[in-house]
Amino acid sequence: MLKEVPREEVSRLIGLFEAAGALRVGADVLQPADTLLDLYGEEIRARAYVSHDPLRGELMLRPDFTVPVVQAHMAQGQEPARYCYAGTVFRMQEDDSGRPSEFEQVGFELFDRGDRARADAEVFALISQCLAGKGLRAAIGDIGVLSAAVAGLSTSEKRRAALMRHLWRPRRFKALLDRFGGRAGVPATRAALLQRLEAEPAEKVLAGAGPEIGLRRAEEVLARIAALRADAQEPPIPQAELDLLDDLLGVRADPVDALEHLRDLAVDMPALSPALDTFARRLDALAEAGIDLAALEFEGSFGRTLLEYYDGFVFGFFAPQRPDLPAVATGGRYDALCRVLGQGREIPAVGAVIRPALLVELGGAG
Numbered sequence: 001m002l003k004e005v006p007r008e009e010v011s012r013l014i015g016l017f018e019a020a021g022a023l024r025v026g027a028d029v030l031q032p033a034d035t036l037l038d039l040y041g042e043e044i045r046a047r048a049y050v051s052h053d054p055l056r057g058e059l060m061l062r063p064d065f066t067v068p069v070v071q072a073h074m075a076q077g078q079e080p081a082r083y084c085y086a087g088t089v090f091r092m093q094e095d096d097s098g099r100p101s102e103f104e105q106v107g108f109e110l111f112d113r114g115d116r117a118r119a120d121a122e123v124f125a126l127i128s129q130c131l132a133g134k135g136l137r138a139a140i141g142d143i144g145v146l147s148a149a150v151a152g153l154s155t156s157e158k159r160r161a162a163l164m165r166h167l168w169r170p171r172r173f174k175a176l177l178d179r180f181g182g183r184a185g186v187p188a189t190r191a192a193l194l195q196r197l198e199a200e201p202a203e204k205v206l207a208g209a210g211p212e213i214g215l216r217r218a219e220e221v222l223a224r225i226a227a228l229r230a231d232a233q234e235p236p237i238p239q240a241e242l243d244l245l246d247d248l249l250g251v252r253a254d255p256v257d258a259l260e261h262l263r264d265l266a267v268d269m270p271a272l273s274p275a276l277d278t279f280a281r282r283l284d285a286l287a288e289a290g291i292d293l294a295a296l297e298f299e300g301s302f303g304r305t306l307l308e309y310y311d312g313f314v315f316g317f318f319a320p321q322r323p324d325l326p327a328v329a330t331g332g333r334y335d336a337l338c339r340v341l342g343q344g345r346e347i348p349a350v351g352a353v354i355r356p357a358l359l360v361e362l363g364g365a366g
Contacts, residue, residue, distance in 0.1 A: 152271025
């Protein structure tokens, strides 16, 4: 059941966002499902409430505000632009943790072609201002560094693409990495198929599988078989690179120390260097914005369980005294989302959301 959030707390947050130059906007509670399905595939159905309208087709109860705000901005927004909003979002829960399926969100989005590091710092500093005095722990990460590490692996483009596709699914990502690195064998059914293909041509194997069932045609199945055989011939990712990636994902330190450690890793993985230069510029911008870097914690794996459109700087604020609660606020950069939804246009963007009910629960109203 949706808990009532004191309007004073929502008004306080919106007031701070508007004072920072944001225009307040809204978004329909019912959103077209096709956009989100195109972005995330069918897996989004497990996390969203889907309905069907005889005229409008499939619809979803609004899982967040960012996607419709991006769509509206890319269609008619001025630049640079700052937006804020408040309203209910709906997320299906995967367990019985007691976390609500509908909750209030207050958010801020910044679209700016200027200095990305300064924009990241502006949003983080603004959220920090909103949460000042609440005793929260701030964690930061960088999906750009992780992406650079994956792009630098010595393997095929298809394998790198598969790892990138599952970067936000840690268990699936690790399973793929272990298999591509030879630390785990292929699934038994795939191993049996590959062994059979050593003795018989794919067409004969397929012919013996029975009648065609489902939507896939024989040509598509043969293409998939060919891809599996090609993948089986790929050499494993070198163990040294796997160790470097494991090291990166395990980093937990203040940002300055983390950057120094990551620079050491870049000696053996040069593909990291451009992303680390961006990381360094962001730290400078955060310091210039008055953020105490020593009070932050960089986590190499942070952001991988947030929404998949984050592709750069990511951050979250947590209540150390209440580890049972989700993040009070989360945010990050999502340039790639703007490229996808921009219909030929693109603009760098970064934003964040706060859950005011959690602030109230922690005694943080006002």
